[in-house]
Each structure stands twice: as structure tokens, then as C-alpha cells.
Amino acid sequence: MVVVANQKIAVCPGSFDPITWGHVDIIRRAAAMFDQVIVVVMINSGKHPSFTAQERVEMIKRCTKDIAHVTVDVYEGLLAEYVRLKKAHAIVRGLRAVSDFEYEFQMALTNKKLNQDAETVFFTTRAENMYLSSSIVRSIASMNGDISDFVPACIHDDIKKRFSKKGS
Numbered sequence: 001m002v003v004v005a006n007q008k009i010a011v012c013p014g015s016f017d018p019i020t021w022g023h024v025d026i027i028r029r030a031a032a033m034f035d036q037v038i039v040v041v042m043i044n045s046g047k048h049p050s051f052t053a054q055e056r057v058e059m060i061k062r063c064t065k066d067i068a069h070v071t072v073d074v075y076e077g078l079l080a081e082y083v084r085l086k087k088a089h090a091i092v093r094g095l096r097a098v099s100d101f102e103y104e105f106q107m108a109l110t111n112k113k114l115n116q117d118a119e120t121v122f123f124t125t126r127a128e129n130m131y132l133s134s135s136i137v138r139s140i141a142s143m144n145g146d147i148s149d150f151v152p153a154c155i156h157d158d159i160k161k162r163f164s165k166k167g168s
């Protein structure tokens with residue numbers, strides 16, 4: 001990523017386990033508003049993801065390859081520190097429902113406390129993605145359900161392979 005002076009940089013952090021159409025939509029809309037968007041897979045040692053960080057990075061790259069000015073990264077540590085490191089202007093998060101708000105509000109305030117420059121910008125999700133989450137995708141895939149409406153086609157096989165059960 002080449003950073004040019006005065007360019008506005010947004011960081012889109014998440015677990016992306018795996019990336020969904022909901023994430024792609026938020027990334028696309030952030031890319032239309034900011035000069036550079038860094039999608040960052042945050043490693044949380046307390047979580048046990050279904051995909052490795054590198055797998056998630058690869059899937060995000062495939063799903064966002066048509067969106068200009070988007071780069072994909074991975075980071076283990078505080079988001080507030082990552083924002084400082086990248087000299088980013090905003091953290092972008094999608095808001096699906098009121099139930100997301102409390103957690104997101106807490107995260108935004110914490111990040112601001114840790115780094116005064118870490119402003120969080122919320123994008124309201126598109127109505128069709130209101131119910132969508134990575135955990136819903138994992139749950140459907142683990143029961144051999146059809147995930148084709150929830151994630152881009154370029155990662156269907158990765159998800160099917162990861163969750164395919166022997167003998168089914």
C-alpha cells in the first residue's frame with residue numbers, strides 16, 4: 001500500500017471467520033468513502049477460529065479483488081495500536097441491529113480511550129444482510145446446508161471443504 005499525504009485511511013477490523021456478503025458490502029462502501037481501506041484480520045488468542053489467519057486473509061483477498069484501494073492484513077494486538085501504527089483516520093464497523101450496538105459502542109469508546117485518534121464510523125448494514133453473520137454461515141455449513149446466498153462464490157469450496165463431514 002502506498003500512502004500519499006492527506007489520504008484518508010480506514011481500517012476494517014474483524015475476525016472474518018469467514019468473510020460474508022455483509023462484510024464485503026461494508027468494505028465496498030468504505031472504499032467509496034476513504035482513499036485507502038485496510039481490512040485487518042485481528043488475531044484473538046481467546047478464540048478458536050475455523051480458518052487460520054492466513055486462510056482468512058486469502059479468502060478476503062479473493063472476495064475484494066475487484067474493489068480498488070483495498071489491502072488485507074493480519075494483526076495480533078490491540079486495534080487502537082494498529083490504528084496508530086497505520087496512521088489511520090477511522091475504524092469502520094458494520095451495525096446490523098440494536099443488539100450489535102452495545103458491544104460496538106463499548107469497543108468504540110475503549111479504542112478512543114486507548115488512542116484519541118481512533119474514531120469509529122458505523123455503517124448500517126443493508127436490509128438483506130441484517131441476519132447474516134460468520135457464525136450463521138459456519139452453522140449452516142456444518143450441517144451441509146446451502147451457503148451460496150451468504151458468502152461470495154469464490155470461497156464456497158473453502159467453506160464446504162472445511163465443514164464437510166465424512167460419509168455425507
Ligand code: PNS
Pocket residue numbers: 013014015016042044077078079080106107110111
Ligand atoms: O468480527 P468481530 O469478531 O466482531 O471483530 C471483533 C474485533 C476483532 C474487531 C475486536 O475483538 C478487536 O478489536 N480485537 C482486538 C483486541 C482489542 O483491541 N481489544 C480492545 C478493544 S475492545
